[in-house]
Amino acid sequence: MRGRGGAGFPAGIKWRTVAEAAGPVKYIVCNADEGDSGTFADRMVMEGDPFALIEGMAIAAFAVGAQKGFIYVRSEYPDAIAKLDVAIRLAAEDIAPFRIELRVGAGAYICGEETSLLNSLEGKRGEVRAKPPLPALQGLFGKPTVVNNVLTLAAVPHILADGAEGYAALGTGRSRGTMPIQLAGNIKHGGLFETAFGLTLGEIVNDIGGGTASGRPVKAVQVGGPLGAYLPPSMFHLPFDYEAFAAADALIGHAGVVVFDDTADMLAQARFSMAFTAAESCGKCTPCRIGAVRGVELIDRIAAGGGRAAGPLERLPQMRNVNARPRSLEEEIGLLTDLCETMKFGSLCALGGFAPYPVMSALCHWPQDFGLAPAVEAAQ
Amino acid sequence: MAADPEADFGTPARHGAPVRLTIDGRAVTVPEGTSVMRAAALADAAIPKLCATDTLESFGSCRLCLVEIEGARGTPASCTTPVREGMVVATQTERLKKLRRGVMELYISDHPLDCLTCSANNDCELQDQAAAVGLRDVRYGYDGANHLDAPADVSNPYFDFDPAKCIVCSRCVRACDEVQGTFALTIDGRGFASKVSAGMPEDDFLNSECVSCGACVAACPTATLNEKAVAEIGTPQRAVVTTCAYCGVGCSFRAEMRGEEVVRMVPAKDGKANRGHSCVKGRFAYGYAHHGDRITTPMIRASTADPWRPVSWEEAFAYAASELQRIQATYGRQAVGGISSSRCTNEETFLVQKLVRAGFGNNNIDTCARVCHSPTGYGLKATFGTSAGTQDFDSVADADVILVIGANPTDGHPVFASRMKSRLRQGAKLIVIDPRRIDLVRTPHVEAAHHLPLQPGTNVALLTAMAHVIVTEGLADEAFVAARCDMDEYREWAAFVAEPRHSPEVLEAVTRVPAANVRAAARLYATGGNAAIYYGLGVTEHSQGSSTVMAIANLAMATGNIGRPGVGVNPLRGQNNVQGACDMGSFPHELSGYRHIAGAEGRRLFEGDWGVSLDPEPGLRIPNMLDAAVDGVFKGIYIQGEDILQSDPNTKHVLAGLKAMECVIVHDLFLNETANYAHVFFPGSTFLEKDGTFTNAERRIQRVRKVMSPLAGLADWEVTVGLANALGLQWSYGHPSEIMDEIARLTPTFAGVSYALLETEGSLQWPVTEAAPAGTPVMHADHFVRGKGKFVITDYVPTDEKTGPRYPLLLTTGRILSQYNVGAQTRRTRNTVWHEADVLEIHPFDAENRGLASGDWARLASRAGETSLRVLVTDRVAPGVVYTTFHHPETQANVVTTEHSDWATNCPEYKVTAVEVSPSNGPSDWQARYQAAADRARRIEPAEPAE
CATH class of the missing domain: 1.20.1440.230 (NADH-ubiquinone oxidoreductase 51kDa subunit, iron-sulphur binding domain)
Structure with a gap:
């Protein structure tokens, strides 16, 4: 399982680092500050199945020895906040003694960056911290901390339920499992499509998304949020895979795909x-x-x-x-x-x-x- | 390795196991945890940097210090990257050059370009680094968005903040957080709008929580935060390391000079007391040295009703000597005496006591420690065997529990307070015992685990209650006691404190501190790991001051908190050289090194060296001198550097004593209050004008170095020599180092001290002996100086100063950050912007009962006298307690204080006076009369034409 927040760092290594870190106090932090343009997978999970996230956090806490978790959710998600609030209360007994606290951001995109998020959680200015030290060793309040995205944590119960081999059987190369791809922008069939890694960009845009909503030719596709690369149709052969995208000076990020037709001014x-x-x-x-x-x-x-x-x-x-x-x-x-x-x-x-x-x-x-x-x- | 003590290696030193790496092809070995940046700087391969400085933790914001590391992705910042074994680092590659130039190009696209007329010209790291990276062209041009029209904040009296020159490196913010611990500064806004802000955007520096310690100014790499004096004078041309002359912390400073003019005082990074930090007084408040009130000519007068007559030094010495000789001839050898000053150097203090003992032929020598820490000397000598604190300041970094009693470090000892707060932020627990809610009780990121707001005057009861808990709950470290202390005395003491009448529950009626809190604090002190006690004048200035010191020593011994780093009993000394003044034999019963004058062996040593015979009988203490003066048997006094009329208790009694004398010689910078009743005035010299040494609260002997000529022509030690020679003593010291040689010769604890050794070691903590040639940071490590530690039973005896229907409130007194003692110096600096008058703190309940609101004038009356001042209504003081400072002669708070004093040492009971407070229309009649008399007494005859 590679972190679904954007960096694609293996979650298991991060968890092991926290598990092996010294000290009695550790934290699980869920990054639900989904700020990328054209992304909404976190919101869908939190609104649709908040228990998957809560269960994933509880499992992570059990794995690393954390007593407390925080979900840092953006204030622009009132429905998700309401759902999580109820779900956390309903689940409290089941996940005890692990406790989860919901914290709402104040609108800064940078607080989706994990170290800014930690500063914000601590009540400080949302300012990025230099790494090292890694949050896994000195994270929230200086304690070893797992910071994972909603999608990462929500996938955990399924991986444990279905077995690691089953999950790893999906995908391609070093990008294993599934990714909820979010299609947005000038696209005929926008929405969330969870699929295994490995489809080509062209298949995603044309076969799943049905091309542009305007009916005009696709000029560019931006993958991975507002800071993702713009890719022309000439690169539609790229497989949806962390390494393949990186090799093409592009990124998968949080798997937001935004489509532009030929009227776009690049x-x-x-x-x-x-x-x-x-x-x-x-x-x-x-x-x-x-x-x-x-x-x-x-x-x-x-x-x-x-x-x-x-x-x-x-x-x-x-x-x-x-x-x-x-x-x-x-x-x-x-x-x-x-x-x-x-x-x-x-x-x-x-x-x-x-x-x-x-x-x-x-x-x-x-x-x-x-x-x-x-x-x-x-x-x- | 660079030898420059001010060299900046970018990130703080670490102390791990050695790690070997390669930097630019060269092998380097540094301790684990060291940054690549520091390793490179140590290997003379300094990497460009702006946001990094080795007084602060790394931050990683400027991005100039990027390097390439074999096997690592990208270009990591060298400041935030720790070294690893076998690491191969390149600090100069084509890619790095281009990146650094690109970053610098961005900086300069938003920065003023008129460097030549900038106050930091040639003292600017941005300038240095722009040069280092070889920036030649700013391709963006200069027409883009910028901050160049941001208005400057010139509100602080000592430094300006010019945000147009700011590079937003956050060094100031981090210095305020990490070094000072005030957290006054922040970055406001974000992105391009990010700017340094003193609190809320509408606050300027003066109105913010900034305490003007100067840490931000020292940290700023540009002219954004710069001393006003540098803007006015220019950059310094030389620096002389010297020691601050304010409080007992003893901060080491670089006096940065241009000619004989001080450009600025910068805390020395290698100063062992202050570790590169400073407070508003030492850093900025030196302007008194050139204040127009300085007297620069000796003056005499036959009667205090006459105006002063300026005379030559020779005439002044001759007149003073003849008067002293006349008085002794008329009234007897014991009719004169002297007072040495904790503000002056060890050498000067030593000379004053020598003058009294060898010249006056009696032991009527006392010092201002009489009114502050004399109980410390008595109490610690009785219990441990040495009249001094047990630790160095570094020790606080190893403390797990810090107990502060009767001290207000953030105001009184601000630099040590910052070091203490740094440890508290790391998680050490704090216990505060103080009637007032001092700042330490709750300050950013620090909160006391227990604040015990006791009734003034009940220290002994409270400490006995804590001891009761420790003994009865089995928390004492009996193994330590058995090994190190007299066990019989311990058992006797333990039985005493275990008596039910000493339980917190019973004593709650006396201390008014809830018993549960006392129990919790005692348990924490006894079981929380390394526990250190820091105390101040709230302990000593009581009728049971010496008892309290011994009760503290008992607690430390009973819990084994003595003899290693992180623990101990630490008096926070009020004055720069109060430790030294005591060490130098300034008390009437003790020669230097605390040897009793009655002891024949010690006395003979001095008699042999000085060639005189000494009086074996102890002389008069200050209050006894004044009593004797009122009685008509004490007629002449030489007072160096102390304003007894303002600082000593019961002003009216001091006044009567002074008026009864026939020759009062005042040796001071200014015509102080005492000088109004003086017949001879010797103009003094500031610490900037002389050589010598001060000894701080941690027994650290540090050099004071002359950076300018004495305004009156003679340094203070030369004045005492002049008077001594006029009395026929034939002293021939050519330099204070010769006086130190004599001190070392005659004082076992100073045996190894010399100016030559101080030059190489920087500073020395006494004892400096054959056994400890480099000094002694922590005392009583293996055994107590007196042998076995002595438990002394301290029975609580309430003070005779009691509240009643006429005087229902208790007055306690203290200091404020920006002012110092009687204010002779700080009132003559721009520090008055923070505190222009003493105010009376009173609880809202008591204020409302009396119809008083903040800002109202109130009459403050005790059995001794009355004065008037404005009130501040605050719940910082408990109901029934009022508080004021004694910095201003207009207030004369000591008109109100009484003659009650410590049973052992006569240290006045400043901290407890029964008073009444009532509404008033303004200054009292006494204050008005006093002011008129003072104006009259300060008249000086016009100078005679030069001959």
Whole structure:
């Protein structure tokens, strides 16, 4: 079972780390802060079968020796909150002495990042923590903590009930079992489809989703939330598999699939990802805090025709070291590429680190939307 | 390894097993837990950094310190990555260069560019790192979103906050949290809008919870938080390490100078008392050194009704000497005496007592410790054998239970309080015994397990009740007692405290602390692991002060909490050198090193060295001197660095004593209250103007180093030498180090101390002997200094100062963070912005009964006298208890305090005075008359034309 929150880290290793960590106090934390655009699998589970989640948490607690669990759910899910509230009370006796407490977020996307979530749970500002130390060793209130996504925990009772072999028989490569894929955006048959890993992206979009709702050709598919890569139909052969996606500079994330038809402006989509990151950045690390804002500004300049004349300050004679000549579109694109590299490798967490995926995939596959010559890949 | 004590290795030192790794091709071995960043810095391969500094835990926000590690994905931050055996690290690759330059390019796209006119020019880590990464072009331009028009907050009197220069590294926030423990700062907003905020967005620094300790200013890598003085003067050109002259913590500072001007005082990172931290007083409140009130010329007058007449040093010495000789000729050898100062150096204090013993020919020498920690000296000597605390400050980091009694560390000893709070945040348990709800009882991330708000004056009853619980519940460490203490005395003591009349239930009527809480606190102290007691003047300044000290020592011995790190009995000394002043033989009955004057062996040693014969009879204590003066048999006094009229109890009695004398010599920085009744004034020198040593509360001897010339031409020790020579003593000290050599020669516990050793060791904790050449951090490790620890029976005897219908409330007194004692220094700094007058804290119940509201003037009257001050209605004090500070002469809180004192040492009972509080229209008649008289007494004749 690999964590379904997005990183795909094996849940068993995480649990073993917590189980073997020293100390009498340990926690189970369920990340139900489902903030990615076009995702709703967590909500469906919590509204439809909250006991699966509660049972999964109780099993995890038993496995690692935790006394207490928290479900951190986003405030935008009032029905899920109400359902969980009742379900936790109904299950209290069955899971005792393990106890579960429901905590409601306050609307910050970054609190879906596990260390921010822990800070938020502790009553602190939702700011990302550096790792190490891993939450498995020093998590909530500094104690060993399992942080798992709703889907991960809700799958646990089924794996135990049906046996590990049965679950592992599904899927492909190192991506075993099933994934609830969420189809959204401009798609004919939107909704939640749980299926084994291994279908191609084309099968998911066209066979299950039935193509676009508008009936126009698909231009791009964004997989894995607002910071997932945009993939053109030329990549529909990609199997739904963590490694295959990673090899194509894309990610599966929480398995949200958002479809765009040929009217989409991919520069605007690239800008959106930078604007989203700027809006949701916790502000701790420099590449994300300043980089996302510069990214928006840069893409706006490119949209306005590319290039940049020297600013009034740069033209001052006192500014001896400044390169005061105008910058070309190619230089601006080069700067955007460098910025994406700085953010990808320099950011503290996946928010700033993944913001470059939609930007660079848009730039790579649809250069004409950025005022450049069309890519040669169309001829593949 | 870099030798620079101020070098910054990025993350704190660790102490694990050795780990070997390779950094840039070089083999490095560091302790386990060390960060890659620190390992690299130790190997002279410093990695660029901005958010990391080795006084704070790593944070990982700036992303300049990325490295490549073989076998690891991506580019981890070196500050948050611990070393592993066999790790291979590259700190400089093309990829890393590009990444770092990319990060720096982002920083500079939102930063002012006028570095040359910036107050941190050439003292700015952003500037340094921009240079280090080779940034040459900011391709984003300078027209993007920015914070450059953010307004500066200049509300703090000592430092400015300019958010336009902020790089949001959170070093200030983390310093406030981790180092100071106040949690006043935070990051407000998120993303690009993230900004440092002192509390709520509408708060400025001055109105926030900021205590102005300066930790944030020290931590700031840019000019965002910078000293106003640096902006005004410029960056320093040299630094001299010296010791703070305020409280007994003894913080080590770098006096950063430009010429003879102090640019700023920066806490020394390798200071063993303060470990790089400071408080608002030591860090910023040195402006008194140049205050216009400083007197820089000696002055004399025949009568206190005359104005002062400025004279030369020679004339002043000659006049003072002739007066003292005349008085002794007329009234006898015992008619004069001296008072040494806990504010002055060991060397100066030693000289004053030497002047009295060898020059005046009597033992009428006393010191201001009389009115603060004399019971500590008595009590700890009686029980343990040494008149000093048992631990070093580092010891608190090993404590599991901390018992604070009669001390308010966050106000009185703020730097030690921060170290204590750091340990409490790690989980140590806290017991507070104090009539007031001091800040420690509940402060961010710290909450006392037990606060026992006892009635003032009932310390002994409460401690006996705790001992009762420990003995009767079988919680005593009898194995320790059997091995280390006199068992017969223990049994006698145990039987005494076990008597039913000493149970918490019976004594609840006296202490007014619920018995269950006393029992719980006693159990925690006895069974919670390493338990350490820290106490202050709330213990000593009582009629049973010495008994309380011994009751504390009993508790520590009975539970085995003596002789190792993490435990002990620790007096928090009020003044910078109160320990040293006591060590140096400032008491009338003791020579330096606490040897009784009646002891022939010790006395002979001094007689041989000094070439005089000494009076074997103990001399007069301060209160006895004043009594004798009123009686007409004590006529002359030399007072160095103490304002007895303001600081000693029962002001009217002190006044009568001073008025009855014929020659009062005051040696001070300012014309203090005592000087109003003086005939000779010797202008003093500040700690910045002289060489010497101070000894702090942990027995740590530290150098005071001269950074500027004495304003009056002579350092204090030179003045005492001048007076001594005018009396015919022929002293020829060329430097204070020669005085220390004499101290070492004559004082066994100082035998190994020399300026040369202090230079190499930084500081020394006495005893420094052949057996302990590098000093003694923890005392009584294997055996007590006196041999067997002595249990002393401490029977609770209520004070004679009792409430009644006329004086129904109990007044207790204390200090506040921003002011220091009688305020002679702090009132002459911008610290007054926090505390411009003493106020009376009164419980809402008592206030309402008297028709008083916060801000009203009230009359505060006792059997001794009355004064007026404004009230603050607060439930910090219990009903029936009122509290004030004694920092301001306008209030003269000691007009109210009485002459009751400790049975053993005469330490005044400042902490218990029966009073009544009633509405008032303003200052009392006495205050008005006093002020008029003081103004008259301070007149100075116009200076004569220069010859």
